[in-house]
Amino acid sequence: MNDQKQAAETDGANPFAALDAGRPPWDALGAFVPAPQPQIAGSATGPLAGSTFAAKDIFDVAGFVTGCGNPDWARGHAPAERHAPTVQTLLDAGAELVGKTITDELAYSLNGQSFHYGTPTNVNAPGRIPGGSSSGSAAAVAGGLADFALGSDTGGSIRVPASYCGLYGLRPTHGRITLEGVMPLAPGFDTVGWFTRDAALLRRVGGVLLGGPQAESLGSAGRWKRLLLAEDAFALATPAAQAALAPFVGRLEQRLLPAEKIAAAETGTLADWMWRFRHIQAREIMATHGAWIAETKPSFGPETQERFDWAATITEDQGASAREAREGFAKRLAELLGDDALLCLPSAPGIAPRTTSTAEELVAHRGAVLSLTSIAGLARLPQVSLPLAKVEGCPLGLSLIAPADCDEDLLAFAEAFCATEERLDI
Template sequence: MKGILDRDTVGAFCRHTHAELAGAASGPLAGLTFGVKDIYDIVGRKTGFGSPDWLATHDAATATAPAVQRLLDAGARMVGKTHTDELTYSLNGENAHYGTPVNVNAPGRIPGGSSSGSAAAVAAALVDFALGSDTGGSVRAPASFCGIHGMRPTHGRILLAGVCPLAASFDAAGWFARDVALIERVGRVLLGDDLPAPQPSHWLLAQDAFALASDAATKTLQPALGRLTALLGKPQPVTVADAGLPQWFQVFRTLQGAEVWAQHGEWVTRVKPDLGPGVRERVQWASTVTANDVAPARSQREDIARRMDELLADGAVLVLPTLPGIAPLRNTPPAELD
């Protein structure tokens, strides 16, 4: 049987950091295959982080990331490492150094990122499921663009030891599959069964989020909204952000940028990596974020968290579009995508 690199017709898997690991002989995921975003450490191998300069300036890992090990211990077989946007600092899926994985469900359009290879591999049925990460949408966006399911759990629920960080207070592990049943099956391994499953009682329709969505995106969501109505009754329309969602986004962008520079600024300054379009400008902007920018953003973040707790009390489910539109065309200028 051909290996994954021979069968990979969509450019989802990394050749420069390729690794395969057998899973346990038995377990809840026995017989399944998975790919791993190239930010998770594999013992004895380098982690590429989507950057040739990162690869050249870092040593091989001394241990396998616990999240990967849990999947192996559950019987799943790792077949390879998947491409990521450079430093995971993009939602587009286009890497200037390693190319853009093909979105098989929309070949002329981007797969989304930064977990681009993982989403593309699952969409192309090269693996049963794949591990990614999500800081500001890096599982949710490619799942949406590639027409598959993606899960970003609560921040901190999955240990991120042995994982290249972007912005630690937002980083979360996540995963992809082509059906919801497998999303849950993998989740039981990664999250455990120690918490009772929440029972939703009603759902909220985020009017201000839907107002930002294109007609095409809104139309695509109508069948799902109909199924929710059948399950939970008519929604309660709500305005999520009284000050406007763009203001919430700016809070996130500021705090993320500050954390990116705190984490990687020394390496960027010392190595002067050849960063690709879009990522280069984001990193440069991150270097300009000051303490005076961060202080009010942190305060506003606390207000945002309180608002979300208020909305999601009493078994509520908040429903909003993952993204404002369908997948953009490949080679769209980065400035337009931002």
């Protein structure tokens, strides 16, 4: 039960009751859009035959409105005429689509607390947020309602929910997977990603979505020779998070070489680079959605409205300055990684905040989160989140960033490394 429902039922009323009545009877987690659900069988054969998947409600599915987390958006858009290519590719590979999952409004949040549809349940961290904006997709996979799920990652919307919900998640190299048929937010950062409960399936889905013949697209774990440790990124994690992640960093060093300690931010702080990310993102968001917002005057939740209002204040001079700095940041990180190194950092600064956290607490947490997630975003690099650690019984992810277009080799390493970790746990 989410925090909005708890407050409403304490008052003797539940404004989400009608939504609950519209949810599929098998969705006890509030992960799926409260509307008729697409359930589409995949090909009888293929590398994903026998598996099920869900799609974040920013992916087009033929015959269904892509609601994007906002009722005004849903009312103003006709049903999609065709599947997004990513959805079609997964169906062709044998996976069955079981439904469309809740997203934060226009995918512009990292919390996963939908003002209009409620907060999906995080089964692996009860009483805590699932993370957004791919909240429903993460909740559905964590709760066993789908084997894997499509989400998107602009500022962390795969990596953060993966960490909070105890899942594997990949943000691919920017541009590797088509965004056709997917609602854009900030095209210079938008990527298609996915969640799974095991590393082998994460890699298999990657073999399908990343393109190329199946035998050639699974990658090699043996490519990686060096490990870089982003000290300034680890400094943003809570002491408990640092302690919980340390043993797994040590095991990475045993597999590769002792980590070379670096600062991801050569100049300034990661918070400085987070603001550059946000300025670029804001300019792109307003270019993408500003006209629709001005014309429609949609009803947003208070936090989303505040975010869009802020984005409208960012000037083109601020955006241009940040874009120029971004290129230097990306070039330096590419040089550090070369073609044989992985960069290690926390997926999030700590475990998922409680659903009862104040707006001020969530804003402060968001700043630390974006300071971590903007690294791969600014550099356009692939990042995998691995559900290795726990703090207070709640999941916490460790991340690895690879050079551009090395997604398959990153997934191969993740599978091999996590298979070793599973054997050590037995």
